[in-house]
Amino acid sequence: MSSLAAAAPSVKALSVTDVVKRIWDGHEKRTILDGVSFDLARGELVIVRGPSGSGKTTLLAIVGAMLSPTSGEVHIDGEATSRLREGHRAEIRRRKVGFVFQDLQLVDGLTARDNVLLPCVPDGVRKADEVRADALLERFGLTSVAHGRARSLSGGERQRVALARALINDPALLVLDEPTAHLDDERATTIAAELSAVARDGRAVLVATHDARVTNSKGVTRVLDLAGGRVKPQS
Ligand SMILES: Nc1ncnc2c1ncn2[C@@H]1O[C@H](COP(=O)(O)OP(=O)(O)OP(=O)(O)O)[C@@H](O)[C@H]1O
Numbered sequence: 001m002s003s004l005a006a007a008a009p010s011v012k013a014l015s016v017t018d019v020v021k022r023i024w025d026g027h028e029k030r031t032i033l034d035g036v037s038f039d040l041a042r043g044e045l046v047i048v049r050g051p052s053g054s055g056k057t058t059l060l061a062i063v064g065a066m067l068s069p070t071s072g073e074v075h076i077d078g079e080a081t082s083r084l085r086e087g088h089r090a091e092i093r094r095r096k097v098g099f100v101f102q103d104l105q106l107v108d109g110l111t112a113r114d115n116v117l118l119p120c121v122p123d124g125v126r127k128a129d130e131v132r133a134d135a136l137l138e139r140f141g142l143t144s145v146a147h148g149r150a151r152s153l154s155g156g157e158r159q160r161v162a163l164a165r166a167l168i169n170d171p172a173l174l175v176l177d178e179p180t181a182h183l184d185d186e187r188a189t190t191i192a193a194e195l196s197a198v199a200r201d202g203r204a205v206l207v208a209t210h211d212a213r214v215t216n217s218k219g220v221t222r223v224l225d226l227a228g229g230r231v232k233p234q235s
Helices: 003-007 056-063 086-096 112-123 127-139 155-167 185-200
Strands: 014-024 029-040 045-049 071-076 097-100 173-177 204-208 222-227
Touching (some): 014 056, 029 056, 045 185, 056 071, 056 173, 056 204, 086 097, 112 127, 112 155, 155 185, 173 185, 185 204
Parallel strands (some): 045 204, 045 222, 097 173
Antiparallel strands (some): 014 071
């Protein structure tokens, strides 16, 4: 069992309680999320599924402490994030959450290895960070391209660099937005298997996707269907 799982087994990696998000779209106030509640324990791989525009990205941004809800509570690894100021929220985000964005947000001019190390830069990159980065690069089959610029990597390699970067700070919660959108079947299946392994390490993994190759993959613990701003009760 990993140290994460052993640390505090009773604390949920993620707890979302009655989250509401209203947005002014330039014409009117719209309710994007209308009372979303769910929990994630360490070891779980959970999918958020819903049609385009159903609020998946908005929910992920709130869960990942990048956006505040209009009302409701979010706890990450026992810490309440919803009412914090951005500075404190950013600190929790950095310590507790790994995020893989839909467009990955790699820095093309940096090497794969330096992209993985980016989250360590604010505290200063230490030897232990480099050791962890090299272990992650190896785990995801990236050792041979570690010193190549991100711009020269293949789509699958870029995806795995983004995943390694999201794990560098040993987060309790990993959040991914459409991680397989542009990948062929073999690479999509590989990513799904890697996410399952990451969950088994003792993290909670939350993935927004419509991709059946991920949703139907072994290791998925639950599928949350988002519709009308709510999570539909599971049948
Ligand atoms: N900052 C914003 N200002 C105005 N409207 C917004 C804003 N953010 C999101 N929306 C709207 O909220 C709705 C939900 O958006 P969101 O991106 O969360 O959906 P999604 O389920 O992730 O969609 P997709 O699958 O297409 O990525 C959309 O109608 C979007 O246009």
